[in-house]
Amino acid sequence: MITFEESLKQMQLDNFNGAVSMFEQALQTVVDSQDIVKQKYAAAAFDVSVNSLKSWVKQGCPEIRLESGMVLYSKKAIREWLLQYQK
Incomplete structure (x- = not known):
């Protein structure tokens, strides 16, 4: 059974990975536009x-x-x- 803390930790990790992905996409857009x-x-x-x-x-x-x-x-x-x- 998954504990509340593990669930929260996974949610934070998912949010972090999503933010990193968005940052990488934004950076690629800037590089492509130059x-x-x-x-x-x-x-x-x-x-x-x-x-x-x-x-x-x-x-x-x-x-x-x-x-x-x-x-x-x-x-x-x-x-x-x-x-x-x-x-």
């Missing part, structure tokens, strides 16, 4: 590896190189570049 991102996030947005993204750049995919050496990517620009090859 257009200018670092290499890792650009690759993830297109479900490819970082090496594939680097290969795309060699083929003409646009990238943003800052004076500091940091490389950023516009998901919109990559999407437009990819659509050029749509048949």
